[in-house]
Amino acid sequence: MNYNIALIKGDGIGPEIVDGAVAVLQKIGEKYGHTFNFTEYLAGGCAIDATGKPLPEETVEGCKNSDSVLLGAVGGPKWDTLPGNIRPEKALLGLRAALGVYTNLRPAKIYPALKSACTLRPDIIDRGFDMVIVRELTGGIYFGERGRREGKYGPEAYDTEAYSVMEIERIARMAFEAARKRRGSVISIDKANVLETSRLWRETVHRIGEQYPDVTCEDMLVDNAAMQLVRDPSRFDVVVTSNMFGDILSDEASQITGSIGLLASASLGDSKCGLYEPIHGSAPDIAGQDKANPIATILSAAMMLRYAFDLNDEANCIEAAIDKVLADGIRTADIVGDSGATPIGCKAMTEEIIKRL
Ligand code: NAD
Numbered sequence: 001m002n003y004n005i006a007l008i009k010g011d012g013i014g015p016e017i018v019d020g021a022v023a024v025l026q027k028i029g030e031k032y033g034h035t036f037n038f039t040e041y042l043a044g045g046c047a048i049d050a051t052g053k054p055l056p057e058e059t060v061e062g063c064k065n066s067d068s069v070l071l072g073a074v075g076g077p078k079w080d081t082l083p084g085n086i087r088p089e090k091a092l093l094g095l096r097a098a099l100g101v102y103t104n105l106r107p108a109k110i111y112p113a114l115k116s117a118c119t120l121r122p123d124i125i126d127r128g129f130d131m132v133i134v135r136e137l138t139g140g141i142y143f144g145e146r147g148r149r150e151g152k153y154g155p156e157a158y159d160t161e162a163y164s165v166m167e168i169e170r171i172a173r174m175a176f177e178a179a180r181k182r183r184g185s186v187i188s189i190d191k192a193n194v195l196e197t198s199r200l201w202r203e204t205v206h207r208i209g210e211q212y213p214d215v216t217c218e219d220m221l222v223d224n225a226a227m228q229l230v231r232d233p234s235r236f237d238v239v240v241t242s243n244m245f246g247d248i249l250s251d252e253a254s255q256i257t258g259s260i261g262l263l264a265s266a267s268l269g270d271s272k273c274g275l276y277e278p279i280h281g282s283a284p285d286i287a288g289q290d291k292a293n294p295i296a297t298i299l300s301a302a303m304m305l306r307y308a309f310d311l312n313d314e315a316n317c318i319e320a321a322i323d324k325v326l327a328d329g330i331r332t333a334d335i336v337g338d339s340g341a342t343p344i345g346c347k348a349m350t351e352e353i354i355k356r357l
Pocket of ligand 1: 013017073074076077092260261278279280281282283284285286291292293296334
């Protein structure tokens with residue numbers, strides 16, 4: 001089969017890690033008889049430099065006309081002082097909205113071989129964990145009305161959160177469907193003791209949950225969830241939550257896996273064309289030094305094969321090669337921990353994964 005993939009390498013370590021994922025996909029193509037056609041588009045800081053806009057129309061059109069989109073990361077200190085509407089991060093929000101992807105799936109699990117890179121106590125790690133965070137992606141406070149105004153105590157700023165029943169219903173369904181394919185448990189995270197949007201969230205999630213009697217559904221307040229994630233992550237299977245809570249909690253979940261460089265994500269909507277990207281940023285501190293861990297981006301490519309193209313064997317093959325590379329003690333600097341391994345770079349890690357496909 002032929003698949004057309006839009007590539008957005010972006011800024012910082014983006015080009016290095018996307019090149020790694022492309023090399024892996026090319027090898028998978030050879031092994032299983034598929035052709036992956038890649039077309040590069042600009043977004044983020046590099047797009048601002050080239051066109052003055054973080055998300056040029058050509059990029060939006062190119063992505064919409066592709067079978068799927070693989071993104072590295074955008075942003076960096078060079079563009080940090082630009083006004084909000086032309087900041088690199090604007091490209092991410094714009095792209096998610098243009099592609100209609102309202103769900104972000106973020107798996108987080110402990111790799112037995114990486115226990116030493118995990119920051120939790122050994123007795124907690126030994127219980128293991130394997131969760132997926134289902135984050136609402138195109139609503140809530142990141143998309144609400146915001147601005148500056150004159151307030152009671154002088155100049156002030158405000159951001160607003162709104163969620164419609166429809167937005168909550170569709171994300172809740174994604175979570176319950178995901179739970180059916182896993183261990184059958186959904187924990188819905190909100191701040192219903194304070195926020196009206198959270199009260200609507202809770203009501204709606206439970207109403208949808210009635211259609212899934214085979215899945216258990218529990219509520220948890222976000223402050224408690226932040227504690228439980230480090231206290232007993234084994235209790236989480238599928239977590240469903242709003243845009244901002246999901247953003248924060250998935251970074252916390254990434255930390256307990258051992259490295260942010262290991263976490264992939266898939267952003268999905270009603271069409272099959274999704275957006276696949278690592279959850280980490282552009283890591284300007286290590287950009288251009290061949291130090292980045294490409295695994296999160298390569299795992300994102302595996303999610304693309306599974307969700308966008310229904311290529312499960314191919315996705316499993318990539319995931320197994322990554323399990324093997326880690327079990328063999330091969331490490332980039334971010335996951336060395338106290339393993340005693342000599343860290344290798346982004347390119348060498350990619351080659352080691354390819355050898356094991
Ligand atoms: P970051 O995720 O880029 O980096 C945090 C830390 O993790 C850094 O020490 C970095 O070196 C390390 N790290 C991240 N990815 C790694 C990898 N693959 N391998 C090894 N180490 C890795 O977060 P930040 O420093 O807060 O943000 C840097 C820039 O990235 C900012 O401009 C931010 O806005 C942007 N950002 C972009 C995205 C995105 O494109 N989706 C997401 C988050 C942040």
